[in-house]
Amino acid sequence: MRAxxxxxxxxxxxxxxxxxxxxxxxxxxxxxxxxxxxxxxxTSDAKSLEKVTVTAEVLEDLRGPKIVIQHYKNKTGYKKRQGHRQELTRVKVTGIK
Incomplete structure (x- = not known):
């Protein structure tokens, strides 16, 4: 499936x-x-796959682990620190038709 x-x-x-x-x-x-x-x-044909659907039940919304992004340039005094947490959804596949 594509997610x-x-x-x-x-x-x-x-x-x-x-x-x-x-x-x-x-x-x-x-x-x-x-x-x-x-x-x-x-089956990998696009026309045939248009008829196929994957249904899933949404279990929860969550956030991924924190990723720390750091930039540093030597001898210039430039440094930058930033963090990121990806927003995620957990689903359970209930049917493929």
Missing amino acids: GGRQEKVEVGTIVTMDRIKAVKGGTVELAAVLLVDGDKI
């Missing part, structure tokens, strides 16, 4: 952490399929 610019390999029941999406906790979201493997049958 926020990344691709994740999922099955029904898989819990995935992805970039924040606008959805209510306990609600459902539909995600696009990139590749479908059903036993020996592999």
Whole structure:
């Protein structure tokens, strides 16, 4: 499935952490399929994959670990420190149709 610019390999029941999406906790979201493997049958055609939807239940919104960004230039007195925490959403895949 495609989730926020990344691709994740999922099955029904898989819990995935992805970039924040606008959805209510306990609600459902539909995600696009990139590749479908059903036993020996592999579907990668764009027309066929338009019919496939991955439904997931939103478990929670959370924030990732803090990343510290530091810039320093020698002999000039320039230093800059900044932090970042990515906003994330955890979802559980409930169905692939």
